[in-house]
Amino acid sequence: MGYKLRIALLAILDSVIVSTAIFIAAWIVYPSTEFESLDALWISSIALLAFHHLFAAIYKLYNKVWSYASVGELMAIVKAITFSILATGVVQYLANDFNLYRRALIVTWLLHIILIGGSRFIWRIFRDRYIVEKKNKKRTLIVGAGSAGAMIARQLKNEQHHTDLCPVAFVDDDLNKHKMQLYDIPVVGSSKDIQQIAKDLEIEHIVIAIPSLTNGALTEIIAQCNATNAKVQMVPKIEDIVSGKISVSNLKNVDVEDVLGRDPVELDINSISEYVTNNTVMVTGAGGSIGSEICRQLMRFTPERILLVGHGEFSIYSIDMELRQKYGEKNIEILPIIADVQDRKRIFEIVEQYKPEIIYHAAAHKHVPLMEYNPHEAVKNNVIGTKNVADAADTYGIHTFVLISTDKAVNPTNVMGATKRIAEMIVQDLAKHSKTKFVAVRFGNVLGSRGSVIPLFKKQIEQGGPVTVTHPDMTRYFMTIPEASRLVIQAGTVARGGEIFVLDMGEPVKIVDLAKNLIKLSGYSEEEIPIKFSGIRPGEKMYEELLGEDEVHPEAVYEKIYVGKTVEVYADELNELIHHFNNFKNKELKNKLMNIVFEESEKKQIESIN
16 A cells, blocks of 8 residues: 555544544433533534644654554554644633533543554554464574563564564563463473473474573573574674664574683773773784784774784775774774785884884784695794794884784694794793783684684585584684684783783584584584585694693683793794795705704703703
8 A cells, every 4th residue: 555545544534533533422421401512513523633633743643654553653642632632622612602521522532542543453453363474484482581582572473574483482481471471472481491392382493582691501592492493593692782783683593603602701991901092002914803803802992093914905904994984983093004924124114113002913824734735834924924023022112912822832733833833932032031021822713713614614504515524523622703802802911921821712612513503503404414524634633732731820810811831942943943944845844843842842841850
């Protein structure tokens, strides 16, 4: 129905109701012997008609979408009718020799609310029951009968012609809500009953509508949901809702990050602000997964200037544009700088010109099999690149230098891990005599980072499988990108110089379990998307470690941040590698790298015995 036609029909309907209601009210209230002035009724009827359309325009009664009518629309009707009756009462009083038919006006008021309000709401009831096609709708279970769950239920019921979901039941762990109803939808049990309820009610879709859930509780609920054959979605997390990024009604698929994520760490805002707020901060590898997230987190603390350093033109452009769009009102100077950490002269020029308070060094080659084939490039970027940036920080008296390292630096079996361990040794050696605080932060795999297993699995699932896993017993530590970046920033505040900080990565996860979860969360079964074991790749470990034996102090220096025990670093071997690595062939260079990291380990063991 067109807009003008709809307004015309509503206006005609209201005119009929308003014009006749005063006569019906008089007939109900007054016997014919008591009612003396028919002229007063005609005057009241005309006044009512005029005032009704006036107040209907003021309260926009003809602009409402009545198929979604609720309390707000009802209040608009009540206000328009009340004011039109009051105004008519004034006209009646003046035109009828100061006589007022109060009871007739009250009954008229009631008739208007019943007839005008009813005409709107009966359309919604008729539409929901008879016009909206409910066949082929997915029977939906909503987890959480709180405000978010109620909002989802209301939206699904109101938009049945736009969605294929039909809410049939709630579950909630609050026993007081059991056997109650929200929007005619019953609360039928608790979250522990999800599997049985889904079976009994033939549930095809589940919506988790508790945005404030802790990660531990969310994991348990998702496990219950995954035991059913239903597709699972959830409302956004509370921090995304509060920040205004998205609303409760924006359902999203459950990601592996939601299953494996942990409760967020509360940052020490004051200590971070001391050296970030109103200071210059530099991030190398700023276009990468970790580097870009560090930049996002740093912007919360309003630095005066942030240097986005990287050699990838498009990645630096992307993070530059993102930060300008999100934080443009903060008047933070954002400088995108194209530079390669291997270019020592260029790095020194940047540090000398801007003299940042702190440098986060996230630039690195991190792909294990690729670095096995290209060990010289791994040394140039991970070792020499680190030394260039660290030397510049030392030369120009930068306050703090934070190296982003990896669990693969522990007892490394591959070129990438060995070069990262050597990078740690470089900053540990500089820390002995420098005024700059040099520290390294070591953590495991980051969910969703470029080159990591999650994007690979998702792509394989999109292509119909199979999902390739190297070995059924392969395990890794995982952390979300935002959590890793927050802990890196926090670690810089507790640094005294020379430490290797280790982030608490939680429990290790089997890669095959990760693959199974992702297949399930994508709406498939293992029969539809099979898992194929491809064999361990060159340089890969079956299990990763975050520190070697006896290398970590037992007590955390901050929540989820531990510090490794300082070890002796032997600089002669490092200098020889840096100056002569191009003289080695691939295999010789690999052996040289392993000799350095394991010679350090052996010497440490001898010293501990002596």
